[in-house]
Amino acid sequence: MKWKELEEEPCSMARTIAVIGDRWTLLILRECFLRTRRFEGFQTALGITRHLLAERLKKLVRQGILRRVPYQESPKRHEYILTQKGLDLYPIMMAIVHWGDTHMVDERGRPLLHQHRNCGKNFDPVMVCSECGEPILAKEVHTHPGPGARGPLAQKEMEAPARKPKARRKVA
Template identity: 60%
Template structure:
């Protein structure tokens, strides 16, 4: 499988990685969730070249993850805002951050804390079943081929055994 062909794979993760699967794109998304909207601010915070940043932002706009919105007319100046599709990535980003807090933080602990606005408490993301609201781990899930599975005669790996 070639990196440039990920979007053609019969796998939602591969197709997702084709859009958001490089380090700069994930850091751009992180900054979006922290309130960064303008090109120069992304460039300053990330230390990324203008060329690389422009490419990452263009791809996120093309895929509907971000939208360019004018904040000034003369001269025209635009900023990048998360779309509903982009906002749907928040649980993914939050889960990656939580993993990093657990396994990559130093002895001082997490560099950023996430507080739930509803109760005011420091929170960690939890994956739950959409049907029964029970917490879900890797061992609680099995997969089966869906309507979008297009590899005849080959079953998704977990159908054959999973994480056990």
């Protein structure tokens, strides 16, 4: 499968990867969530070339993830603001950060802590079922074709086998 064909796949993950699946786009989004808005700010924070940055920002605007808002007239300059579609990427970004905080930190610990304004506590993001509120674990999820499935996906069920927890032996 070619990179350009991903957005045509009958798979939500493939379509999402087609939009945000390269390293520069993810890092630009990280900066957006850290309140960076201006071209120079992105360039300084990331060390990315002007050409690559302009290309990625145009794509994010075209996809409706960012909107371009003028902040200066002469010369004309713009800020890049997350749209609702862009803000909806926050759980994905936090899941990546949490994985990195769990598996990729060195002896100094986490580079950033995330504090919930409402309660004032530092937190770890968690994913829960929208119906029952229980944590979601890969082994406890069953998938089946939905109304948008086409091709091989529509013909076969994909299932992560749900395993019952093993009874623990008591050690005397």
